[in-house]
Structures are given as structure tokens and as C-alpha cells.
Amino acid sequence: MGLSWNSTGRKLLDSDNLDYNSDFIINLAGNPNVGKSTIFNSLTGLHQHTGNWPGKTVSNASGITTFKNKNFLLIDIPGTYSIMSNSEEEEIARDHICFAKADATIVVLDATCLERNLNLVYQILEITPNVIVCINLIDEARKKGIIIDTKSLENILGVPVVSTIAKKKKTLTNLMKTVYSICNKEKTLSPNLVTYNPVIENCIQLMHKYIIKIIPKEKEYLARWISLKIIEGNTKIITSIEKNLNIKILNNEKITRILDEISCLLCNIDLSTDSFNQSIISSIMHSAEKACSSCVSYSENYNSTKTSRIDSILTSKKYGIPIMIVFLGLIFWLTITGANYPSELLSSFFTFIQDKLYIGCEFLRFPNWLTSLLVDGVYQTVSWIVSVMLPPMAIFFPLFTLLEDLGYLPRLAFNLDNCFRKSGTSGKQALTMCMGVTKWYFFLIK
Numbered sequence: 001m002g003l004s005w006n007s008t009g010r011k012l013l014d015s016d017n018l019d020y021n022s023d024f025i026i027n028l029a030g031n032p033n034v035g036k037s038t039i040f041n042s043l044t045g046l047h048q049h050t051g052n053w054p055g056k057t058v059s060n061a062s063g064i065t066t067f068k069n070k071n072f073l074l075i076d077i078p079g080t081y082s083i084m085s086n087s088e089e090e091e092i093a094r095d096h097i098c099f100a101k102a103d104a105t106i107v108v109l110d111a112t113c114l115e116r117n118l119n120l121v122y123q124i125l126e127i128t129p130n131v132i133v134c135i136n137l138i139d140e141a142r143k144k145g146i147i148i149d150t151k152s153l154e155n156i157l158g159v160p161v162v163s164t165i166a167k168k169k170k171t172l173t174n175l176m177k178t179v180y181s182i183c184n185k186e187k188t189l190s191p192n193l194v195t196y197n198p199v200i201e202n203c204i205q206l207m208h209k210y211i212i213k214i215i216p217k218e219k220e221y222l223a224r225w226i227s228l229k230i231i232e233g234n235t236k237i238i239t240s241i242e243k244n245l246n247i248k249i250l251n252n253e254k255i256t257r258i259l260d261e262i263s264c265l266l267c268n269i270d271l272s273t274d275s276f277n278q279s280i281i282s283s284i285m286h287s288a289e290k291a292c293s294s295c296v297s298y299s300e301n302y303n304s305t306k307t308s309r310i311d312s313i314l315t316s317k318k319y320g321i322p323i324m325i326v327f328l329g330l331i332f333w334l335t336i337t338g339a340n341y342p343s344e345l346l347s348s349f350f351t352f353i354q355d356k357l358y359i360g361c362e363f364l365r366f367p368n369w370l371t372s373l374l375v376d377g378v379y380q381t382v383s384w385i386v387s388v389m390l391p392p393m394a395i396f397f398p399l400f401t402l403l404e405d406l407g408y409l410p411r412l413a414f415n416l417d418n419c420f421r422k423s424g425t426s427g428k429q430a431l432t433m434c435m436g437v438t439k440w441y442f443f444l445i446k
């Protein structure tokens with residue numbers, strides 16, 4: 001796509017056709033639905049799609065904003081919860097922040113759920129030091145009685161932290177001032193990274209000594225993260241690193257030898273690949289939890305907000321499970337008894353058609369075996385499945401969608417999480433389990 005102009009006559013660019021004539025390039029990253037596009041629109045005067053559900057921005061978008069006579073090219077990156085896995089949006093975000101040319105990355109956070117958002121901040125700090133943390137939705141946090149000490153968070157993270165209300169353009173001036181000073185190197189940043197298990201740290205050091213020698217000078221900061229990814233054995237990320245930095249990792253004898261040494265170290269503490277990854281994730285989560293508890297406090301009206309009151313009942317130890325049993329019981333009852341009526345109607349309709357099919361076969365002088373194959377075999381089986389399965393599904397799914405829209409499903413998942421973890425899965429499987437139970441009932445009992 002080509003170039004276009006906004007109402008103020010500034011040049012606007014599509015991300016697929018980035019023009020680096022701007023003075024500075026700034027990434028806008030963060031979890032989904034935290035206000036990245038709202039900030040982007042406020043600053044550039046563009047109209048990126050915004051709305052109150054996650055995943056609206058699906059590819060990088062870019063636009064120019066001017067501050068203190070300098071042009072900043074802002075790039076609105078699709079929201080992601082992490083940059084560790086291999087899902088498409090995580091790859092886009094990770095590769096862009098890691099390898100594309102940028103002077104700074106603004107990580108936008110939702111002030112109402114800081115801890116979850118800080119997990120991503122810690123991951124991004126591993127791939128770029130020039131980070132500005134922007135705590136958005138401060139107005140919503142205030143309404144809920146959440147108070148955030150930005151200075152304290154700044155000390156913990158080692159990068160600047162500003163708070164904003166994206167819809168109020170005035171609040172973005174402070175953000176732009178900070179971006180300006182970082183881009184002009186008025187401040188040097190030394191982020192405080194997550195510290196992993198001491199043995200893992202030793203392994204990283206071993207790999208780091210070699211990686212720092214082969215990596216391009218301007219990407220030296222990435223050496224620690226690349227070392228970690230090599231130890232993790234994440235082939236997809238490694239291939240992307242090889243391609244973007246033009247270095248050889250997969251068939252590198254020296255790296256293979258270091259990896260052998262590292263395997264011995266990890267064997268000594270009995271750390272398999274799975275538990276290695278688990279340990280990395282827990283360390284990041286632990287750091288986010290610690291940072292959050294040191295800088296977030298709650299005013300007196302915190303617990304009196306409507307959602308937290310509802311939450312405290314729906315997920316409480318005393319009422320959570322009984323309420324869940326009542327809700328699920330009601331859904332099963334509506335599905336099972338409610339489905340009987342349309343099932344009977346469908347069944348009589350299919351029987352009526354079946355009689356007509358017999359007459360048709362007789363009229364066409366089909367041999368008995370063919371009539372039996374087509375009508376008693378194919379038609380009767382299909383009509384039985386449709387009349388038994390369609391009505392419960394048509395009742396069950398809308399009811400579950402309603403529970404999802406009301407926000408009950410995540411609470412259900414929370415209530416069942418402990419129990420599901422004992423069998424090696426998570427509470428999120430609750431919907432799959434309910435679907436399984438319904439199918440089981442209709443196939444085996446009916």
C-alpha cells in the first residue's frame with residue numbers, strides 16, 4: 001500500500017512500506033485491549049480500529065506524530081500476552097521489536113491488571129533496553145480504588161514509567177516528553193532483568209560468553225536472550241535469529257559443545273526441558289508479582305466496586321463451588337429436558353419423510369437390499385444423529401455463550417483450576433469437559 005496524507009498534511013505510511021525518513025521510530029506494544037491503538041490515534045490523528053475486545057489490531061500499522069519539531073514514526077503492534085510462544089501474533093510482535101529498526105518501545109499496560117501486564121514488560125526488557133512503560137487506563141484504576149506508585153515501579157524496572165488516559169490527549173504529553181528524552185539519549189537506561197534459578201543463570205553465562213563474540217555489535221544487548229533461547233531449544237525462534245542477524249546457531253559445533261556442557265549442569269539438578277521452561281515462566285511471573293505488590297496499593301473503596309464484590313462471591317471458597325454446581329446443573333437440565341421437545345418433533349418429521357422414501361423406492365422399483373441400505377442404513381442413521389444431537393447443541397452452546405458474555409466462564413475456570421491441575425491440565429478445560437459430558441449423555445444414555 002502506498003502513502004497517504006492526513007488532515008494536517010503530515011505524511012502517513014503503511015507498515016508494509018515503512019519510510020525511515022522520520023527522525024525516530026517508536027514501537028507501541030502491549031497486551032491486547034490496553035489502549036495502544038487509542039494512544040496511536042490520539043498522537044497521529046489516524047483512525048486505527050479500537051473497541052472493547054482483544055485482538056482488534058491484526059497487523060502493524062504506522063503513522064507520524066510531531067513533538068518538539070521532531071517526527072516520530074509510531075508503529076502500532078498487535079496486542080499479545082507474551083512473546084515466548086510460537087503463535088502468529090507473538091511472532092510478529094517479537095520479531096518486530098527484536099529485529100526491526102526502532103529507537104524506543106512504548107509498552108502500554110492496563111492499570112487495572114498490572115501484574116498480568118508486567119509479565120510482558122519483563123519479557124520485552126530482555127529483547128530491548130529502550131523501553132518506556134506507559135500505564136494506561138489510569139481513570140479506570142482510580143474508579144476501582146487502585147493506586148499505582150509509578151516512581152517505585154520505575155526503580156524496580158530501571159526504565160521510565162508514565163501514566164496516561166489515552167482518551168485525554170493532554171495526558172500523552174508526558175509520554176511524548178519521555179519518548180523524546182530517550183530518543184535523544186538524554187537518559188541512558190539499564191533495565192533490571194528477571195533473575196532465573198542460579199543454575200540456569202550459570203548456563204546462560206556459559207552460552208553468553210560465546211554468543212557475544214558472534215553477534216553483530218549493535219545487537220549485543222540480545223546476547224543474553226539469544227543464549228536463553230538456544231538453551232531452551234526453541235527452533236523457530238533460533239531460525240528467526242539466524243535469519244535476521246545472519247549468524248549460524250543450529251549447526252554450530254562450538255554451540256553444540258556448550259550445550260552438552262549445559263545438559264550436564266541441568267541433569268545435576270534434574271531439570272528436564274519442560275521443567276526448564278516452567279522455571280523460566282515462574283521466575284518471570286514471580287518478578288511481575290513482586291513488582292506489582294511493591295507499587296500497587298488500594299484505597300478504601302477498592303473492595304466495594306461491583307465487579308470485585310461479584311468476584312469475591314463467585315470465586316469464594318464457600319460459595320464458588322455451590323454456585324457453579326447450580327449454574328451447571330441448570331444448564332444441563334435445560335439442555336437435557338429442553339432438548340426432548342425439538343428432538344421428538346424432528347424425529348416425527350424424519351419418520352414422516354422415511355415413509356415417503358419407502359414409497360419412492362418402491363415406485364422406482366429399487367431391490368430390497370438397496371432400499372434397506374439407503375433408507376434403513378444411511379437415512380435412518382443420519383436422521384437419528386440429527387434429531388438427537390442438534391437440539392441439545394442448539395440449546396447448550398447459546399447458554400454457554402451467554403455465561404461467557406456475562407463473564408462467568410473465567411470464574412468457573414478459576415474455581416476448577418486447582419482440581420484440574422491435579423490431573424495435569426488447567427481450569428480452562430472446563431468448557432471442553434461440559435461439552436464432553438453433554439455428548440456422553442446423549443450418545444450413551446439416549
Ligand SMILES: Nc1nc2c(ncn2[C@@H]2O[C@H](COP(=O)(O)OP(=O)(O)OP(=O)(O)O)[C@@H](O)[C@H]2O)c(=O)[nH]1
Nearest residue numbers: 032033034035036037038050055056057079165166
Ligand atoms: N476509560 C478508558 N478507556 C480507554 C483508555 N484507553 C483506551 N480505552 C478504551 O479501551 C478499549 C481498547 O482500546 P484499544 O485502543 O482498541 O486497545 P488496543 O490495545 O489497541 O487493543 P488490540 O488492538 O485489540 O490489542 C477501547 O474501548 C478504548 O476506547 C483509557 O485510558 N481510559
Ligand SMILES: [Mg+2]
Nearest residue numbers: 036037056057
Ligand atoms: Mg489495537
